[in-house]
């Protein structure tokens with residue numbers, strides 16, 4: 001057995017379960033690529049998702065421990081399994097790994113080859129790893145579920161976070177008018193991302209500033225979601241990535257409520273790559289942490305203020321151009 005360094009959890013729990021240790025290096029099966037990981041990034045809530053621990057979505061519900069977290073990868077294809085159709089060995093790639101597989105907090109990961117996209121040439125691996133989950137979530141929310149087009153007014157709750165910093169930029173790139181909520185300290189930052197108006201969620205009542213919005217993108221949940229119906233126009237759409245909107249509330253406001261979980265999708269990621277190549281989408285990296293300190297990265301997600309993503313550096317070769 002060939003070994004690699006990896007971050008694994010042997011029992012379900014939080015960051016305290018994560019151990020940096022030696023693990024078997026995976027072999028690419030049919031249709032899979034073996035990726036030499038250069039950088040991976042971490043997402044708030046990931047260790048609480050069933051899919052991190054079991055085959056909950058698409059399988060039997062079987063326990064997958066020991067499990068490797070961190071499902072956004074940037075790296076280089078090391079080998080292809082039988083029948084794999086995707087970028088050939090030696091190609092710098094990035095992608096979102098399905099949640100019911102091991103993630104990329106390791107030196108190597110296997111990924112269905114057809115989910116990998118060529119890494120944007122202008123991004124090093126660290127910045128590329130900040131993209132797949134957060135940008136695809138924002139893309140699918142705005143394009144697939146809310147059908148945002150030019151001239152629409154979109155309210156984005158949590159505009160400074162991992163998903164929010166992409167959502168603001170993508171909505172602007174689609175030609176929408178963007179209002180975002182964020183902490184006061186993030187007001188200028190979110191304005192620089194392209195938001196027309198940024199409301200301090202600790203001081204401003206967004207209901208006093210927004211009316212008739214076409215779309216609300218809820219990246220926060222709870223009372224923020226419940227209060228959002230009143231700012232939508234009739235026929236408007238509330239998309240949440242945190243919790244399913246109440247169907248009765250949607251009906252009483254003549255609005256549509258959508259909850260979804262992001263899906264790995266090479267075509268969507270290639271659209272995101274196009275925006276990056278055009279300079280219309282810039283990943284925001286809050287900090288870079290060595291793989292061995294992944295536990296601290298997950299702890300920081302729960303307690304510290306951030307702008308954008310926390311990225312794990314796995315290789316010193318950053319692949320920058």
Ligand SMILES: NC(=O)c1ccc[n+]([C@@H]2O[C@H](COP(=O)([O-])OP(=O)(O)OC[C@H]3O[C@@H](n4cnc5c(N)ncnc54)[C@H](OP(=O)(O)O)[C@@H]3O)[C@@H](O)[C@H]2O)c1
Pocket residue numbers: 043044045046133134137157158159160161162163164181182183201219220224240241242260261262304305306308
């Ligand atoms: N369904 C899916 O497919 C999917 C995909 C990705 C993520 N998620 C979930 O979506 C959520 C957001 O993810 P993320 O990675 O973007 O998290 P994040 O990086 O922690 O960002 C959340 C942002 O929301 C801000 N915020 C907190 N309370 C707020 C409020 N009341 N009003 C406005 N802004 C507020 C935070 O600001 P402060 O730091 O100043 O508090 C932070 O900037 C998480 O719960 C995550 O698990 C779901």
